[in-house]
Amino acid sequence: MGNIVAIVGRPNVGKSTLFNRLTGQRHAIVDEISGVTRDRIYGKSHWNGAEFSIVDTGGFAINSEDQFEQAIREQVLIAIEEADILLFLVDVSTGITDYDEAVAEIIRKSGKKAFVVVNKVDTHERIPESSYFYALGVDQLYPVSAINGSGTGDLLDALVEAL
Ligand code: GDP
Ligand code: MG
Numbered sequence: 001m002g003n004i005v006a007i008v009g010r011p012n013v014g015k016s017t018l019f020n021r022l023t024g025q026r027h028a029i030v031d032e033i034s035g036v037t038r039d040r041i042y043g044k045s046h047w048n049g050a051e052f053s054i055v056d057t058g059g060f061a062i063n064s065e066d067q068f069e070q071a072i073r074e075q076v077l078i079a080i081e082e083a084d085i086l087l088f089l090v091d092v093s094t095g096i097t098d099y100d101e102a103v104a105e106i107i108r109k110s111g112k113k114a115f116v117v118v119n120k121v122d123t124h125e126r127i128p129e130s131s132y133f134y135a136l137g138v139d140q141l142y143p144v145s146a147i148n149g150s151g152t153g154d155l156l157d158a159l160v161e162a163l
Helices: 015-023 065-082 098-110 124-136 152-162
Strands: 004-008 041-047 050-056 085-091 114-119 141-143
Touching: 004 015, 004 065, 015 041, 015 050, 015 085, 015 114, 015 152, 041 152, 050 152, 065 098, 085 098, 085 152, 098 124, 114 124, 114 152, 124 141, 141 152
Parallel strands: 004 050, 004 085, 085 114, 114 141
Antiparallel strands: 041 050
8 A cells, every 4th residue: 555644624623733743743734713724735754664644635715605515525535536545534522514424425435545533532531422423434433632642643553554
């Protein structure tokens, strides 16, 4: 398999924060405003002797709900095309949204390997809540906190195993 990993998911789930955490860089722009990452950003990461590239997706102008969904679809389709493995990021604080469902459907149809990563699990108390995302139809979830780094070691172990 190749070694390009793309982080996908709807705006505000924490894609850029996770990118920064996994690359040790501060290149991706993190903002309170949804969709603020302007371009696709590429970084390098290594773990257990394996090196891989990470792509942060996002960054689009949103003027309407219709455009919003369309923009997410386009981002995910581009990511699927260029990546070997996807990190499909969701947010424990919101649960599954319609946009998450849309992303899940695109990934399913593509047949591309994807890890469902449940972000914002900042404390152990939130781990049980993350199991709600099994409803997306996956048999494995990776709860993480992109902000404090918890869970990212287990995620990286599984990821480099799959490269
Ligand atoms: P993106 O739009 O998916 O790239 O999301 P960002 O990385 O820009 O993050 C969106 C918001 O979620 C920002 O306010 C981040 O600080 C916040 N955020 C990201 N990761 C976490 C996390 O692990 N825990 C918490 N509590 N907030 C997070
Ligand atoms: Mg972003």
